[in-house]
Each structure stands twice: as structure tokens, then as C-alpha cells.
Amino acid sequence: xxxxxxxxxxxxxxxxxxxxxxxxxxxxxxxxxxxxxxxxxxxxxxxxxxxxxxxxxxxxxxxxxxxxxxxxxxxxxxxxxxxxxxxxxxxxxxxxxxxxxxxxxxxxxxxxxxxxxxxxxxxxxxxxxxxxxxxxxxxxxxxxxxxxxxxxxxxxxxxxxxxxxxxxxxxxxxxxxxxxxxxxxxxxxxxxxxxxxxxxxxxxxxx
Amino acid sequence: xxxxxxxxxxxxxxxxxxxxxxxxxxxxxxxxxxxxxxxxxxxxxxxxxxxxxxxxxxxxxxxxxxxxxx
Ligand SMILES: [Zn+2]
Numbered sequence: 001x002x003x004x005x006x007x008x009x010x011x012x013x014x015x016x017x018x019x020x021x022x023x024x025x026x027x028x029x030x031x032x033x034x035x036x037x038x039x040x041x042x043x044x045x046x047x048x049x050x051x052x053x054x055x056x057x058x059x060x061x062x063x064x065x066x067x068x069x070x071x072x073x074x075x076x077x078x079x080x081x082x083x084x085x086x087x088x089x090x091x092x093x094x095x096x097x098x099x100x101x102x103x104x105x106x107x108x109x110x111x112x113x114x115x116x117x118x119x120x121x122x123x124x125x126x127x128x129x130x131x132x133x134x135x136x137x138x139x140x141x142x143x144x145x146x147x148x149x150x151x152x153x154x155x156x157x158x159x160x161x162x163x164x165x166x167x168x169x170x171x172x173x174x175x176x177x178x179x180x181x182x183x184x185x186x187x188x189x190x191x192x193x194x195x196x197x198x199x200x201x202x203x204x205x206x207x
Numbered sequence: 208x209x210x211x212x213x214x215x216x217x218x219x220x221x222x223x224x225x226x227x228x229x230x231x232x233x234x235x236x237x238x239x240x241x242x243x244x245x246x247x248x249x250x251x252x253x254x255x256x257x258x259x260x261x262x263x264x265x266x267x268x269x270x271x272x273x274x275x276x277x
Contacts, residue, residue: 141248
């Protein structure tokens, strides 16, 4: 699995220069930041809100907010970390609006029995995804991850899909490092168990 | 522990110990492989591609603000 290479020492993160130019009035520098991150921001927003319209608005609002507050942005935090924080907050706001009365937050810790004990452990066929068309597969994957609590979904996406570190993910979500770790483990476990329905080999599993 | 192996955060010593264990434990091998596959399949499939036009809309909004201020 890929690990994130943290640039330290004299090497400056390329975003630092882009942010500086944008603050100085270079709109193209900010557009470069948009092109760099808009896909990820949209994906995160869609995973939290589970609504395309909301996700589009979140992406729009997150970048606009970032643009307006760019001069307040503290260089000690990475631009992308800051941007994701804005997008996560916007996403949660919209999710709350749609589910009035229901508590929605990233730090709500849901105790589920599911996945705590791996039951029915079946091996998967060598390339299980090949039994499905691209469209079918995407549908299965969406349906599967949508069944997880929002706080689990977003941790899984940031850590395992985007490949960010536990520490970065914690900072983005305002969670502790142990909380991120525990959510990630449970998210992986639940996804794996749910995907087994589709991916298990016909031969049956290991006892 | 298996998750640390997946994340590559185990010490060399623990890794050796785990790999020894995996040699004789089908249960852990299946857990490891299916967990890795779960991550891989989510990594390699874009579930929510950026819809067409969203980027243009954002571009227009940014330029409009820029004209007013920068
Ligand atoms: Zn074992």
C-alpha cells in the first residue's frame, strides 16, 4: 500500500507558492488549486451528503469560501487540509438540513455489532470485480459504502482512497488520531463483510 | 495488527512475526487479502466523477469575484 511521503526541511509544498500568488491577486494561481483538488473535494462532499446537488454546491461554496478567506489562511496548516475542513463542515451542514431532527456529525461514534466479529469469512475469487460490468461494480461499491455511517465513510475515503495519513485525516475532521484509527478499522471491516456477498468465491470459504 | 501490515506501519520484527503466522493461518490470510482487495477496488473505481459543467460554474464565480476585488 502506498504511503504518503511527507516533505520536510527546506522543500516547500508547491501549494505554498500558489496560495501566495493567489493572495497577491493572481486568479490563475487559485484556478490551478481548483483544478488540482476539485475532484477530491467533490468526491468527499458526495460521500458525506450522498446527494449530487448538495455535493456540487459544497464544492462551489468550499472553494469560494477558501478564496475569500485566503489571506486569513495560516501557512502552518496545509492548504488542502484547510480546504477539506471547509468542505466537510459545509457537507455536514447540508446533511443536517436534509435530515432535520436526526443528529448528524462526524464525531458521533456509532457502536455497531456488525463487523466486530468477522463471521462468515469467505475467500474471494482472484479478481472478483471482473464478474461485474463497470456500471454494476460502481453501483455495488456505492451501495455498499452508503450503508456506513457518514463518519466512517469519510475516514475511509480520506485514508484509503485519497491516501492521506492518519494525522492529516484527524486534523481535517477534528478527530483524535485513535478515533480515526478505530473508524478506519471498522469501516474496512464492514465494507469487506458487505462486499463478500458479491465477491466471495463459489467454492465457499474457509471455515 | 493486520491493518498495520496493510498500512505498512509495522516494525520489521512484527512484520516477520506476522508473516510467519500467516504461513499457517488461512483465516488471517483471507482477512488480509480481502481487506486489501476492498481498499484496492475502492481506489481504482471513481464512484463520483465530477459532473460536467461544475468546473465552469466555479470558474465563472471566481472570476466574477476577482473582478470585484483583485
Ligand atoms: Zn491468524
